[in-house]
Amino acid sequence: MDIEIKLGSILELKKGHPCGANRWEIIRFGTDCKIKCLGCGRIVLIDRPTLKKRVKKILEEKSEEHS
Ligand SMILES: [Zn+2]
Numbered sequence: 001m002d003i004e005i006k007l008g009s010i011l012e013l014k015k016g017h018p019c020g021a022n023r024w025e026i027i028r029f030g031t032d033c034k035i036k037c038l039g040c041g042r043i044v045l046i047d048r049p050t051l052k053k054r055v056k057k058i059l060e061e062k063s064e065e066h067s
Pocket of ligand 1 (some may be wrong): 007017018019020021038039040041042
C-alpha cells in the first residue's frame with residue numbers, strides 16, 4: 001500500500017516516541033522530512049523512504065476545504 005503523506009498531516013507510526021505519544025505532525029516534507037511529536041513537541045529529522053516505511057496510519061489529513 002502506498003501511503004500518501006502530506007504536509008500538515010497527523011500520523012501514527014509503527015513505533016511511538018519514548019515520551020509515550022504516537023501522534024506526529026509533518027512539518028516538513030521533502031527529500032528529508034521533519035516530524036513533530038505531538039506529545040512532547042520534539043522534532044525528529046527522518047528521510048522520506050524511512051518515514052514511509054514507519055507510517056502505520058494517517059490520523060488526520062490536511063484538507064484545504066475543511067479548515
Ligand atoms: Zn514525544
